[in-house]
Amino acid sequence: MIELQELVAGLLVITGSLFVLAGGIGALRMPDFYTRIHGASLTDSLGPVLVLGGLMVQAGLSLVTVKLAAVLLFLMVTAPTASYALANAALLAGLRPEGMQGREPASAAPEQENGS
Template sequence: MSAVIDILSWACLVVGGFFCCVGALGLLRMPDFYTRMHAASVIDTLGAGLILVGLGLQAGWTLVTVKLLMVGLLIFFASPTATHALARAAMARGLKPLLAQPENPSSKP
């Protein structure tokens, strides 16, 4: 049973790390503020959540797991709320999203 828990734990850690790396790449590659903010929110909720689950599986049923659960709940509730507040503040300041408009070759002079 210990080997199964180790395999599940490492799978969560690796997949969570993968999502964090993809989200970090998204922060660098996305064209505007709103898409970068979306990439950052994915890192917080999915990547960090999977890493915390993997660490909780490694810790077993101890006080460490309870602390990891509390950190996970904080991330789960605070990250989407902060992302939403940041997006509303950016909209209120007049920052418009970059909309990709397909070019129409017939409309060029």
């Protein structure tokens, strides 16, 4: 029983960390700023859920689980808010995503050179 618990917890944590790793790769190799946010948001959604969920399984039912749940809830609320604040700030500053009207070549050109 204990071993099954450990096994499930380990699997969840490792799957989550793989998602996080993939998100890191995405943030590094995506071509422009807005697509990079998508890569980073991969590390903000299922990654923490699986990692912290796995740790919850390992902790069993205790105060530690409550704390982990608090961390998870907080991350789930703040991560998209921070992403939105970032994307909106970039948009207002004139960094136009591909496919949006009024594209500004001055801000679009350097990203495509450096990103790939």
